[in-house]
Amino acid sequence: MHRAVVWKVEDGARFHFRRWGDECVAYDNATGDTHLLDPVAAELLVAVRQAAATTEELVQRVASRLGTGAGSDLFSALESALGDFERLALVRRVAQ
């Protein structure tokens, strides 16, 4: 049976953000790493930090926050960003 991937952040309070216009810098207090995020990536990290969610649910949340449509371009961008986040240990995938 197919199980949707759910993305989760361990201890969302570990992230600290600063924003300047479209730019966002996130400090990860768990690792000491600092990440420069574009607007989509920043909203994605904020969205997944709110609550664990599938990629589809995250697309809806991010689209709502950015005030854009939840189209295939956004889906692709988020899939790619989630892969980057996973490699950086910012998020992890859990089975639903």
Place this chain on the structure above:
Amino acid sequence: MKVADLGAAELGARLKGSGLYLRTGPFVSRIRSSISSVSEGIGLLYADYPLAEQNDFADFHVGLSRPPTIRRWFHPQAVFDFDGHVPFKPLPLDQAYPLFEWGLNWCVSSHAHQYLMIHAAVIERDGHAAILPAPPGSGKSTLCAALVNRGWRLLSDELALIRRNDGYAVPLPRPVSLKNESIGVIRGFEPSAVINREVRDTIKGTVAHMKPPTDSVSRANETAKPAWVIFPRYRKGAAASLQTRSKGGALMAVADNAFNYSLLGLAGFHMLADMIHACDCHDFSYGDLDQAVEAFSALQPPAP
């Protein structure tokens, strides 16, 4: 009392004896050495510096000496010690003075974690500080040397010390390190600049140090609020050009140039973000020092 008040004989005697208690910015260093080039360099470049009370507390106890090995007879060397430890391999005796300067930089960058420390020059005008972070070879020290000979105050050519409680830059004016072609460039740019003897074949090439302006030394207690973060880059033949750098990009680049950003953890992030937020951030390319000075003269502090 200043170093110049001692005279060469007393300076040498203190260095060979119980040590010279030298005050540089917020630090006191107790320096011992019987190497003549170290004594001469300190006498020339630190002439305006205040002395701390003899045998008073010192942050750093350092020495430059000739290791008592057989090499002392045919390839004499100099070794730097700190609190009785030897953190670096010996260098040829001729490089003793640059080794002293590099050693003092190491003392600060390895221990002064009460500050956010950035590998950057810092200069000041009208109470506003410009932080110039840059990797070696970017022309940072050359630009810094030129600007402090044209009215800017030197806070440091190597180590920006950002105070943790208020984000102000704390001065640590020390001799400006010049390398290779930069030495001749600054001699030509400001013939009255006091530059010590060139030392060749160091790990950095030919090096020499420029004496800081007297005013910068006498005002070493005056902190300054950072107003600009400027990333200099020398490019032969380039016109002076100041381009805005995004604050996020600037923060990442300064973090890369900081000595203890990771060590300070979340506090370091907030300090750095606060500083970047309050500053105008630029990339600056230049190929001519007069043009560079003119471009810096036109800088306006950020709107409050």
